[in-house]
Amino acid sequence: MKPLLEVNNLCIDYLTADTSVRAVNNVSFTIGEGEVFGLAGESGCGKSTVAYGVTRLHQPPAIISSGSIKFAGEEVLDMNKDRLQKYRWGDVSMVFQSAMNALNPVLRVEKQFRDTLMAHKVVRNKKEAQARTAELLDLVGISPSRMFDYPHQFSGGMRQRIVIAIALALKPKLIVMDEPTTALDVVVQREILQQIHELQKKLGFSILFITHDLSLMVEFSNRIGIMYAGELVEVAPSTEILSVPKHPYTEGLGRAFPAIHGEKTPLIGIPGTPLDLSNVPNGCRFAARCEYANDKCKANVPELIEVQSHLARCHYPLEAKA
Numbered sequence: 001m002k003p004l005l006e007v008n009n010l011c012i013d014y015l016t017a018d019t020s021v022r023a024v025n026n027v028s029f030t031i032g033e034g035e036v037f038g039l040a041g042e043s044g045c046g047k048s049t050v051a052y053g054v055t056r057l058h059q060p061p062a063i064i065s066s067g068s069i070k071f072a073g074e075e076v077l078d079m080n081k082d083r084l085q086k087y088r089w090g091d092v093s094m095v096f097q098s099a100m101n102a103l104n105p106v107l108r109v110e111k112q113f114r115d116t117l118m119a120h121k122v123v124r125n126k127k128e129a130q131a132r133t134a135e136l137l138d139l140v141g142i143s144p145s146r147m148f149d150y151p152h153q154f155s156g157g158m159r160q161r162i163v164i165a166i167a168l169a170l171k172p173k174l175i176v177m178d179e180p181t182t183a184l185d186v187v188v189q190r191e192i193l194q195q196i197h198e199l200q201k202k203l204g205f206s207i208l209f210i211t212h213d214l215s216l217m218v219e220f221s222n223r224i225g226i227m228y229a230g231e232l233v234e235v236a237p238s239t240e241i242l243s244v245p246k247h248p249y250t251e252g253l254g255r256a257f258p259a260i261h262g263e264k265t266p267l268i269g270i271p272g273t274p275l276d277l278s279n280v281p282n283g284c285r286f287a288a289r290c291e292y293a294n295d296k297c298k299a300n301v302p303e304l305i306e307v308q309s310h311l312a313r314c315h316y317p318l319e320a321k322a
């Protein structure tokens with residue numbers, strides 16, 4: 001698969017007056033053309049920080065300290081202001097956490113589409129803007145006749161579809177979706193994701209998909225990256241990540257997660273608490289919570305290594321324990 005986005009050794013720090021917290025440490029992954037790449041991990045592990053970094057929408061106190069982000073071979077970190085403006089929305093668009101509140105409540109939906117389309121010069125006038133808006137609303141299953149309504153006249157699910165339609169407006173090659181449906185009930189959530197999936201197959205864009213919900217992630221992603229305390233600890237095909245995990249943290253996530261099919265098994269949480277990023281240990285970040293950890297794990301930082309079809313950041317990837 002031809003790579004579209006290549007993130008290499010990305011480090012992002014939050015610099016406050018007296019401390020510096022590395023929220024993203026040496027994260028590397030690739031998203032292929034037309035691929036859905038999922039990013040999962042517990043709250044605070046750095047998923048949104050990665051999403052903001054990739055789109056260069058991070059704000060102070062966050063800074064990208066090192067690494068590389070290449071989009072179709074071009075270094076995103078070297079883009080100037082003009083190029084960056086085209087990159088955002090034109091090449092990559094975003095649907096962020098609580099996106100349905102991202103619409104301006106005092107503007108009709110039509111005007112919000114028109115502003116985006118005109119700002120990026122993809123339409124010449126109001127008439128063309130409305131024609132494209134009708135097309136886009138239709139794509140996400142909303143009647144074009146409703147384009148003159150205000151956001152509050154739509155349900156939460158419909159507002160979310162509108163935000164997705166705006167994200168599609170400039171035919172981006174990559175859409176970054178950070179918890180795109182978290183605020184919605186499970187039925188609407190699934191409907192919207194199915195629709196995104198169909199659009200993705202039809203239009204061929206790639207997705208960086210972030211969610212807490214592992215079952216949704218397995219269903220809708222091709223490959224999944226698992227993050228722990230700012231680091232990517234495992235990357236694997238979605239069909240394998242929970243069934244044959246290579247990293248003990250992924251194994252723990254799988255055990256803590258109810259299976260939809262098969263026998264009922266008791267759910268087991270991962271003992272301990274997430275790492276305090278302002279006090280990072282010398283060795284493996286997961287060692288304190290890992291049932292397999294030994295002195296080597298506590299002393300030496302593991303690299304992300306290839307383990308069969310997976311990548312795992314572990315001195316003792318699980319298959320070696322049998």
Ligand SMILES: Nc1ncnc2c1ncn2[C@@H]1O[C@H](COP(=O)(O)OP(=O)(O)OP(=O)(O)O)[C@@H](O)[C@H]1O
Binds near residue numbers: 045
């Ligand atoms: N503005 C900020 N200033 C300082 N630290 C921050 C700031 N924003 C985030 N962080 C820290 O960066 C880490 C990663 O946060 P991030 O929001 O990326 O996590 P996340 O994986 O998206 O979590 P969630 O699943 O809850 O959305 C957290 O430990 C958080 O405390």
Ligand SMILES: [Mg+2]
Binds near residue numbers: 047048049
């Ligand atoms: Mg987040």
